[in-house]
Amino acid sequence: MKNEALYVSAALCLAAVSNAQKKNVMYHYPQTPKVNHTDIYFGEKVEDPYHWLEDDQAVMTKEWVKKEVAFTKSILDKIPFRDKIRKELKDIWNYEKISAPFKEGDYTYFYKNNGLQAQSVLYRKDKNGKVEEFLDPNKFSKDGTTSLSGISFNKKGNLFAYKISEGGSDWNKIIILDVVTKKQIDETLKDVKFSGIAWLGDEGFFYSSYDKPKGSVLSAKTDTHKVYFHKLGTKQSQDKLILGGENFKRRYLSAYVTEDQRYLVISAANSTNGNELYIKDLKNKTELIPLQEGYEYNTEVVDTQGDEIYAITDKNAPNKRLVKFNIHNPEVWTDIIPERENVLNISKGGDYFFAQYMKDALSYVEQVEYSGKVIRTITLPGKGTARGFRGKKEDKELYYLFTNYITPSTTYKINVETGVSSVYQKPKVNFNPDNFVTEQVFYTSSDGTKIPMTISYKKGLKKNGKNPTLLYSYGGFNISLQPAFSVVNAIWMENGGVYAVPNIRGGGEYGKKWHDAGTKMQKKNVFNDFIAAGEWLQENGYTSRDYMAISGRSNGGLLVGATMTIRPDLAKVAFPGVGVLDMLRYNKFTAGAGWSYDYGMPEDSREMFEYLKSYSPVHNVKSGVCYPSTMIITSDHDDRVVPAHSFKFGAQLQAKQSCNNPVIIRIEHNAGHGAGRSTDQIIDENADLISFAFYEMGFRSLK
Structure with missing residues (x-):
């Protein structure tokens, strides 16, 4: 859910005309029928005339979507410089992109995109330096919309499992390969959602999923997560339930096996903040031991050394601290890296911790022994963001990325013993x-x-x-x-x-x-x-107002939707992307109720209901108000923030817009919440964004 920007070519030169000279044209929007529907909260009736748009399977909804797609196309097609921007955007995008390498077993792996490939390809290099393609996601589908959504190697590196997402859906499949032959060795696991892949030797792996919901797979509620163990050579139907289900109902469960393969760690949560934590000593075959109960704090196991467990937590430390405890006495926590005035994040590699801090959103990094002794402060190339410093205990060299708004993301290699960094890969x-x-x-x-x-x-x-x-x-x-x-x-x-x-x-x-x-x-x-x-x-x-665009995606889409209804005069253009826009019903779809830590739920109390209703974008569009020129962005396969949010907000805006600023709804086909989109999809969306933004700011021609 992060930085969505506008694209324009280096050669682009636009001639502006005054907004006052624009022809006053009122748009003929597709007709959106109003159907009586009322929800009642604490005795108060709330009308929801576009409630029917929540049914993504209904013929009526599908017909409405077709009309909106056609209307949006008719508006964008009139922008004279749109095709030129798209072409120049493709030219700019067309440069080689290579990831940092990582070692698994006898091979070193890395991702590479030649420039305009729909998806990046996973390559590997053997000990003799021979490079070969290992897995090409571009072969998953003809249009490049089936993506690689996660990978995992077992400890020895001889087995490999990967997740695929079709059309951007959060519902994934898991496919298992023999690393040497690159052939599939087990049946494909289906209906996997919000899951990692945690290998246990050569035996199999832990993963998480929900039961497939009745009704719409894209919008039906999923609130009972389960952790399973899949044993290689058996059917998915035989997979063992480890935790979850009606007797242990949690919205989110995730499993992790420590690097030494000794411990299974399971995090359990009902919202996106706060978790329970359980650990099982696989060597001594203990039951799951509770390390943290309740949802007041966030705690995550980072590493283990024998009986010692290392975890990062915000318990009694809002900026986080690294602690250690013994598996035989898990109630006693000892600080390894105490809380500081800046927020801590932890990575590990080369038998060291790397304490990654933010000071006013800028990175600084310290290398720390497991005893807590600071070895050095890492010298970064400048002021910006450093991410990475991850690897296995035996690695002597690690990699990190450094970037800021005017420094292209560059990969650096660091020697963990000397602390010396050197450029490994710089994009051209x-x-x-x-x-x-x-x-x-x-x-x-x-x-x-x-x-x-x-x-x-x-x-x-x-x-x-x-x-x-x-x-x-x-x-x-x-x-x-x-x-x-x-x-x-x-x-x-x-x-x-x-x-x-x-x-x-x-x-x-x-x-x-x-x-x-x-x-x-x-x-x-x-x-x-x-x-x-x-x-x-x-x-x-x-x-100034006439030259400002506001943009955000997902929760940021809510930000834009709320801002433009609270202060419609702030900006000329608005881009609410895949936004949470109906705050009275967000918790009725998929895993939406899990966002309640941030939002609260309308059923919690009358006070909470009234507060949510007071800023909910869908419920605060008013007749007689001139709203910004708006491009609402959503996708037909978004099963995280369902398209109904955008549909209902768009219908309200189109019905009540009082001026000639257009309101269009851009609906991406065969895409989800944002991850896994093909290069063409990303380029097309951003060509539309910049065209719309500049055109509505008053620019009319290219020179």
């Missing part, structure tokens, strides 16, 4: 960072809270209020937005655009307190922070 992107500026500012939100925002643009920018500006954020689920380079943003800036990312509350940039400050009855802090960011950019001359 036609971009000169010296021509650009990234600055971090701190602005004040409506309640006086200071919020950091990173603003990136080309040198020489004139603060005359006429710079096309994309304001992007997320604001939820403890997710942190750290600086990251994108060709998309680079080209946007190349053409005079400003790209701004505020680190608003609800995220994890400043730990649990920052997250909690944007949840439940404090959720409006998130919208106020975002609105204040837009106001600051306008007050300081970076842009």
